[in-house]
Amino acid sequence: MNNFSRPRRMSASAFLIIFIKNVRKLLSYVIILTLIELFKSRNVGDKLTNILFILGGEVLLALVLSLLTYFTQKFSVKDGNLIFQRGLIAHDTVTIPLTKIHALRTNSGVWYRILGVRGIAIDTLASRFEEIELILDEADWQQLIKEIESQERPPVEADAVEPPPFNPESTVKFSNLNLLRDALCQNHLKGAAILLGFLWMIYSEVSDVIDDAAERIANQAADFYEEANLSALDIAGLAVAGYLFVLLLWLGKAFLLYSNMTLSYNNRKLAFSYGLVSRRSSRFIFDKVCTIWVKRNFFERRFNLSTIQLCQALNATAREEDDNLKIYGADHSRLLLSWWLGKGYADAPDIITAKSGRGLYLHSVFPGVIISGAATLILCYYHQYLWTVLPGIYLISYLCRGVATVRHSRITLKESYLIVHNGRFADIRNYIKYADIQVVQIKRTPFTRWFHRVALTLSTPGSTFTVRSLKLEEATLIYELLLTARAAQG
Amino acid sequence: MDVTLSNYQLYLENSVPVEDLHFEPLDKTYQRAFMIVVSLIYLGLMALALLLMLFEIPWILAGVEGTLLLACVINLSILPKAFRFKGYAFREHDISYRRGIIFPKTTTIPYDRIQQVSLNQNPVTKYFHLYSVEVVNGAQSLSNLTIPGMTEERALQIKNLVIAKIPDNHE
Structure with missing residues (x-):
C-alpha cells in the first residue's frame, strides 16, 4: 500500500x-x-x-x-x-x-x-x-x-468573490475610426522602433554580403550633404517626411493588430476578438483580472478617447499567454471598470490621497542629468561646443518630464478599491482591488531622516507599482490601510 | 521534529502599526556566517583579480586588490549594523521583515497570500546549523521573502505558524 x-x-x-x-x-x-x-x-x-x-x-x-x-x-x-x-x-x-x-x-x-x-x-x-x-x-x-x-478542505464560501450582476451576455463592437483616431493621439515615435527594427534586420541580413556598406553609406551621405547644400527648410522637410513615414508605420501596425475589435462579456468573463488579417482573441476572467490600466493624454481627453489595458494574474503557465491586449479607441473605461468594480464604482468616496513630493523629481531627472552631462563632457573634450546644444535639449526634455511625472504621481484609496496615478505627459490610472494585493513594502532612502519621504511598493499577481517620495506619515497610514482593507476584502 | 504551536510569541495586536512593531532579531550565530560568506566572496574576487598579472602592469593589480580589500573592510564593518537592523514580526493577519542600511525596507505579506513556505540551508549556514525561512506569495515582484539566520527549532516554529495561519489550512 x-x-x-x-x-x-x-x-x-x-x-x-x-x-x-x-x-x-x-x-x-x-x-x-x-x-x-x-x-x-x-x-x-x-x-x-x-x-x-x-x-x-x-x-x-x-x-x-x-x-x-x-x-x-x-x-x-x-x-x-x-x-x-x-x-x-x-x-x-x-x-x-x-x-x-x-x-x-x-x-x-x-x-x-x-x-x-x-x-x-x-x-x-x-x-x-x-x-x-x-x-x-x-x-x-x-x-x-x-x-x-x-x-484538501473545501474552500470557504465567504472567500468566493462574486462578480457584480451584469447583463447575461452583451456584445460591443469597437469602431475602426476611433481606433485610428486614438492611434493618432499616441506617441508616434513608437513607429520609429518598428522602423529601426526593420532597418536593423535588413542591415543584419546584408552586412555579410557588403562588408564596407556602412563606410560607403557614411561617405556617400557626407558627399551628398556637401554637394546638396541643404537649406534648413530642406532638412525640416526631410524630418517631416521621416515623421510621416513613421506615423504611417505606427497606424498600419495598430490597424493590422486591433481593427474590427469586438467584445462579448457576461458577469464572469470578457472575450475580445480583433485583427484585420489574422483574428486573435483574448479572454479575461473576472477573478483573474488584477489591474485595469487607463491612459488619457491631452489629445485623448480632448476627443473623449482612452487607451485601456487589463492585467491578469500571472503564474507559471499563464506567463506566456497574450495578456497584453491594449484597447485603443473611444473611452470604454467606464464599461470595463463597472464590470470589474461594480456599477457604483465612480461614486465610492475617497479615504485618503497621498501625492509624491519633489524627491520624485530628482529621481526622474537623474538619468537625464547623468547622460546629458556625460555627453557634454565628451563633446567638450573633442571641442565640439556647438553640438552641446543636443544634450542641453535632452536635459530640458528630461526636466519637463520630471515636472509632469511629479504632477501625476499619487495614490488614492477608495472604499472598495485604490487608484495608483502615474504617467509623464499622460494621465495614467491603475485601478486595483484591495483583495489582489499580495505584498506591500515601504522603503526609506538616506534622505528620509531630513525630508521624511519614503517609497511605497505594492504588488498584485500581475502588476507592481511604486509610488515614490510620499510623506512618511501618509505612507505609513496607507501601508496599514492597504493591509487592513485587503484583509477585510480578501 | 514535533513542535508545539501553543507557545508562540505573538507580540503584535492587529492594531499595532508596522512602524511600531517589535522586530525579533536574527540568531547571533548568523552574523558570523554572514561575515564568512562576505569574506569568501571578496576572497574569490581578489583571487580572480590575480589574473591581471597576465597584463604585467603591477600598479593596476595593486589598485584593484587594494580597492577590493578596502571594500571588504567597509562591508565587514557595516555588517553588524545591518545584522542588528534585520528582524521579523508577526501580526494577526500578516508577517513583516525589515532589512537594509542605506535603503531600509519593511516588507509585509498577508498570510492568506502565501503560496508556499521553504526552509533552506546553504553550505555555510549548514555548518552553523542555521536555516532560512522563505515565504513565497503570488505577487509579480517581491514574490519571496527570505528570513535568514534561524535555528532549526525557530525555523520550524515559524514555518508551522505561517502554515497554520493560512486560511483553510488550520490543523
Whole structure:
C-alpha cells in the first residue's frame, strides 16, 4: 500500500526519466566536443577512441547527476500540505498547502508512456515553483490524488468573490475610426522602433554580403550633404517626411493588430476578438483580472478617447499567454471598470490621497542629468561646443518630464478599491482591488531622516507599482490601510 | 521534529502599526556566517583579480586588490549594523521583515497570500546549523521573502505558524 504520510522517493522508473533528461541536457556539450574532436588532425582510431570517451563521460556524468537528484528528493502529503525535500549540500524543504494548489498538470511524453509513469507539475500562484516535477507510476499517482482529495478542505464560501450582476451576455463592437483616431493621439515615435527594427534586420541580413556598406553609406551621405547644400527648410522637410513615414508605420501596425475589435462579456468573463488579417482573441476572467490600466493624454481627453489595458494574474503557465491586449479607441473605461468594480464604482468616496513630493523629481531627472552631462563632457573634450546644444535639449526634455511625472504621481484609496496615478505627459490610472494585493513594502532612502519621504511598493499577481517620495506619515497610514482593507476584502 | 504551536510569541495586536512593531532579531550565530560568506566572496574576487598579472602592469593589480580589500573592510564593518537592523514580526493577519542600511525596507505579506513556505540551508549556514525561512506569495515582484539566520527549532516554529495561519489550512 502506498503511503505518502512519511517522506518517500518518487517511483523507481522516475530514475530512468531523470537519467534520460540529464542525457538530453548534456547532449549539446557532447555534440560540440565531438565536432571539435572530428576536426582535430589525428588518425581515425584516436578520434573514435576520444569520441567514445566523451560519450562514456556523458553517460557517467548523467548517471551521477540522476543518482544525486533521485536520492536527494523526497515528498510527502501531511496535515494538508504537500512537502518536498531536496538537495545534498544545500538543503531545501518546500511546504505547499493543498488549498493553494490550483492544478496538477501531467506530462505523458513518449518515455513516460514507455515506462508507465506520469510527470506531475504543481501549479500555484507562485511562479517560481515550475521547476519541480513529481514522476510517479499509475498506482502512486492515483494514491496521491486520493490523499490530496482526502486532505484538501473545501474552500470557504465567504472567500468566493462574486462578480457584480451584469447583463447575461452583451456584445460591443469597437469602431475602426476611433481606433485610428486614438492611434493618432499616441506617441508616434513608437513607429520609429518598428522602423529601426526593420532597418536593423535588413542591415543584419546584408552586412555579410557588403562588408564596407556602412563606410560607403557614411561617405556617400557626407558627399551628398556637401554637394546638396541643404537649406534648413530642406532638412525640416526631410524630418517631416521621416515623421510621416513613421506615423504611417505606427497606424498600419495598430490597424493590422486591433481593427474590427469586438467584445462579448457576461458577469464572469470578457472575450475580445480583433485583427484585420489574422483574428486573435483574448479572454479575461473576472477573478483573474488584477489591474485595469487607463491612459488619457491631452489629445485623448480632448476627443473623449482612452487607451485601456487589463492585467491578469500571472503564474507559471499563464506567463506566456497574450495578456497584453491594449484597447485603443473611444473611452470604454467606464464599461470595463463597472464590470470589474461594480456599477457604483465612480461614486465610492475617497479615504485618503497621498501625492509624491519633489524627491520624485530628482529621481526622474537623474538619468537625464547623468547622460546629458556625460555627453557634454565628451563633446567638450573633442571641442565640439556647438553640438552641446543636443544634450542641453535632452536635459530640458528630461526636466519637463520630471515636472509632469511629479504632477501625476499619487495614490488614492477608495472604499472598495485604490487608484495608483502615474504617467509623464499622460494621465495614467491603475485601478486595483484591495483583495489582489499580495505584498506591500515601504522603503526609506538616506534622505528620509531630513525630508521624511519614503517609497511605497505594492504588488498584485500581475502588476507592481511604486509610488515614490510620499510623506512618511501618509505612507505609513496607507501601508496599514492597504493591509487592513485587503484583509477585510480578501 | 514535533513542535508545539501553543507557545508562540505573538507580540503584535492587529492594531499595532508596522512602524511600531517589535522586530525579533536574527540568531547571533548568523552574523558570523554572514561575515564568512562576505569574506569568501571578496576572497574569490581578489583571487580572480590575480589574473591581471597576465597584463604585467603591477600598479593596476595593486589598485584593484587594494580597492577590493578596502571594500571588504567597509562591508565587514557595516555588517553588524545591518545584522542588528534585520528582524521579523508577526501580526494577526500578516508577517513583516525589515532589512537594509542605506535603503531600509519593511516588507509585509498577508498570510492568506502565501503560496508556499521553504526552509533552506546553504553550505555555510549548514555548518552553523542555521536555516532560512522563505515565504513565497503570488505577487509579480517581491514574490519571496527570505528570513535568514534561524535555528532549526525557530525555523520550524515559524514555518508551522505561517502554515497554520493560512486560511483553510488550520490543523
